[in-house]
Amino acid sequence: MKPATADTLPQTAPFQVQPGTEDETFHTGQVLTISGSHFVHDIYTSLIPALLPVIIEKLSLTLTMAGGLTAVLQLPGVINPFIGYLADRISLRYFVILAPAITATLVSSLGFASSYVSLLVIFLLTGISVAIFHAPAPAMIGRIAGNKVGKGMSYFMAGGEMARTLGPLLAVWAISLWTLDGIYRLVVLGWGASIILYWRLRSVPARSNRSVSFSAAIPVMRRLFLPIIALTILRGFMLECLVTYLPVYMNQQGASLWIAGASLAILELAGVIGVLISGTTSDKLGRKPVLLVTTIAAAMMMFLFVNIEGWIIVPVLLGLGFTALASGPIMLAMVQEQMTDHRALGNGIYMMISFALRPIAILGVGMLGDRFGLNTAFTWSAAIFLLAIPAILALPERRLDPAQVNATG
Numbered sequence: 001m002k003p004a005t006a007d008t009l010p011q012t013a014p015f016q017v018q019p020g021t022e023d024e025t026f027h028t029g030q031v032l033t034i035s036g037s038h039f040v041h042d043i044y045t046s047l048i049p050a051l052l053p054v055i056i057e058k059l060s061l062t063l064t065m066a067g068g069l070t071a072v073l074q075l076p077g078v079i080n081p082f083i084g085y086l087a088d089r090i091s092l093r094y095f096v097i098l099a100p101a102i103t104a105t106l107v108s109s110l111g112f113a114s115s116y117v118s119l120l121v122i123f124l125l126t127g128i129s130v131a132i133f134h135a136p137a138p139a140m141i142g143r144i145a146g147n148k149v150g151k152g153m154s155y156f157m158a159g160g161e162m163a164r165t166l167g168p169l170l171a172v173w174a175i176s177l178w179t180l181d182g183i184y185r186l187v188v189l190g191w192g193a194s195i196i197l198y199w200r201l202r203s204v205p206a207r208s209n210r211s212v213s214f215s216a217a218i219p220v221m222r223r224l225f226l227p228i229i230a231l232t233i234l235r236g237f238m239l240e241c242l243v244t245y246l247p248v249y250m251n252q253q254g255a256s257l258w259i260a261g262a263s264l265a266i267l268e269l270a271g272v273i274g275v276l277i278s279g280t281t282s283d284k285l286g287r288k289p290v291l292l293v294t295t296i297a298a299a300m301m302m303f304l305f306v307n308i309e310g311w312i313i314v315p316v317l318l319g320l321g322f323t324a325l326a327s328g329p330i331m332l333a334m335v336q337e338q339m340t341d342h343r344a345l346g347n348g349i350y351m352m353i354s355f356a357l358r359p360i361a362i363l364g365v366g367m368l369g370d371r372f373g374l375n376t377a378f379t380w381s382a383a384i385f386l387l388a389i390p391a392i393l394a395l396p397e398r399r400l401d402p403a404q405v406n407a408t409g
Contacts, residue, residue, distance in 0.1 A: 024146040031152050033200045034096075034141055038159035040193040041100040041133055044107040044186075045126070046167020047174075048073070051110060054180045055119070065116060069123045076127035077355035080135045084348025087136040088341075096140065097197040099133035104190020111181040134351060139343035140201070142336035149336050150287070153329035154279030158272050161325065165268040224338045225349060227394040228331065232353055234388035235295070235327065236361030237381040238302060241374075242267055242324060244362055249374045253309070263317060270321030277322075279329030287334050291327055291392045295385060298323035302382035306375055338396060 048070075056066050106126045113119045138156060145152030174183045241249075246267060250260035274294075282290040301320040308316060331350065339346030368377035 026146045026148045026151065027144040030144045030201060031141060031155050033197065034137055034144075035155040035159040037096075037100050037193045037197050038133075038137065038156055039163045040189055041103055041130075042160045042163035043167045043170060044100075044103050044190060045073075045130060046164045047107055047171040047183075047186075050168040050171035051175070051180065051183075054175060055110065055113075058180060059113070059116060059119070061116065069119055072120055073123045073127045073130075074355060075124065076131045078352060079128075080131050080348035080351040080355070081345060082348070083131055083135040084139070084342075084344035084346065087139060087344035087348075093136075093140075093201065095132045096136050097201060098194055099129050100190045100197070101194035102129045102190075103133070104187045104193075108184045108187040108190075111179075111183050131351075135348040136344045138332050138336065138347045142333075142340075142343050148280070148283050150279035150281075150283040150329060150333040152279070153332040153336070154276050157275040157279070157329040157332065161268060161272040161275055165265060165272065220338055221346070221349070223396055224335065224346075225353065227391045228335075228350065229353055229357070230391040231331075231388050231395075232357050233360065234384055234391065236357055237365055238298065238324060238385040240358070240361040240365050241302075241378050241381045242320065245365055245369065245374060245377075249378060252374060263313075266314065266317045267321035267325075270318040271325030274322035274324075274326035275329050278326035279333055282330045282333065287330050288392055288395055291330055291395075292389065294323045294326045295388055295392065298326075299382040299385045302378060302385070306378045306382075334395060 052066055052069070055061065055069075103126055106122050106129065110119070110122060113122060138153065141152040141156050142149055170186075171183075174186055178185060243264075246264050247260040250263045255263070278290055278294060298320065301316060301323055305313070305316050305320055332347070335346045335350050336343055365377050365381065368380060
């Protein structure tokens with residue numbers, strides 16, 4: 001009788017990788033479990049934009065005070081590299097397992113906040129919980145996705161995109177049914193996700209099996225993250241046009257508030273399909289070719305979008321969401337492939353880069369919109385997006401061995 005292996009174990013059995021080995025199997029059950037927990041976890045942070053108007057009214061907050069809450073929520077993003085570094089040295093598996101329950105408890109308690117200070121504390125703790133989940137979780141996906149890391153990242157990113165699509169709807173439903181004071185009932189979803197995570201993932205590795213010097217990885221990080229910084233800045237203008245300013249643009253073009261909001265939902269829904277397909281496709285065709293195709297296609301779609309009107313906007317929005325949001329899982333997959341000995345650290349750095357550079361794009365689009373109009377800002381963002389092509393070409397296509405990088409400089 002053959003001994004049980006990772007291939008023959010049932011999906012409910014704990015997943016294990018022996019130290020010093022690389023498992024090439026795509027463990028569908030575990031990948032879907034983490035991706036599903038990503039959906040549950042992020043649906044709570046997706047509730048916040050829809051809850052803010054009610055919170056502002058309840059506590060008589062100014063818009064500046066409300067903006068301060070969002071800033072505090074994002075502030076812990078700067079510690080992502082530190083969390084990732086810890087996750088590569090000591091297993092943070094149980095932080096990933098508990099994060100959905102913690103985030104759910106904090107967000108669901110917003111109705112109990114009686115002062116601005118208490119809100120600040122809740123938002124800060126929520127931001128820490130978000131960082132603790134998002135730094136190690138993709139690294140866990142990278143280890144259990146075998147030789148289909150892009151497919152694993154597609155599933156993971158799809159969970160987050162779906163949460164951003166459905167979260168505001170859940171918030172409106174919960175407030176309509178229970179009011180802000182009664183949304184604590186939503187906590188059961190987060191705790192249920194954590195229980196399932198514990199049952200399914202208690203043996204999934206959350207840190208590297210190999211002990212590799214951090215200094216040896218620095219040349220790899222330089223070759224990987226310098227192009228990523230340029231790419232993040234250049235693609236950020238177009239992404240913020242769509243994610244942050246699309247409803248405003250639609251409203252300025254004469255659309256009702258309902259249609260303006262629906263346009264963002266259409267975009268996000270197409271984005272879910274895009275991230276599901278792009279990572280898997282990049283496993284077969286290569287990361288850079290797929291990035292190049294989606295970048296060029298997204299820019300062309302944006303040029304088309306600002307020059308049309310009527311019902312044809314809907315299919316163009318679908319194409320725009322499909323292509324513009326498709327790069328997420330590809331970038332995550334590249335980070336995981338290049339930083340195999342420091343997966344969580346690499347993901348933490350990537351997240352910090354995204355966090356730090358996003359305000360530049362938001363302010364840049366806002367300034368362009370104020371000076372020249374959003375139509376011009378959207379057009380220029382597409383042109384800027386095309387400037388990212390050299391950065392894409394500079395990205396490493398395959399895994400770089402630290403020794404070889406050091407030898408070549």
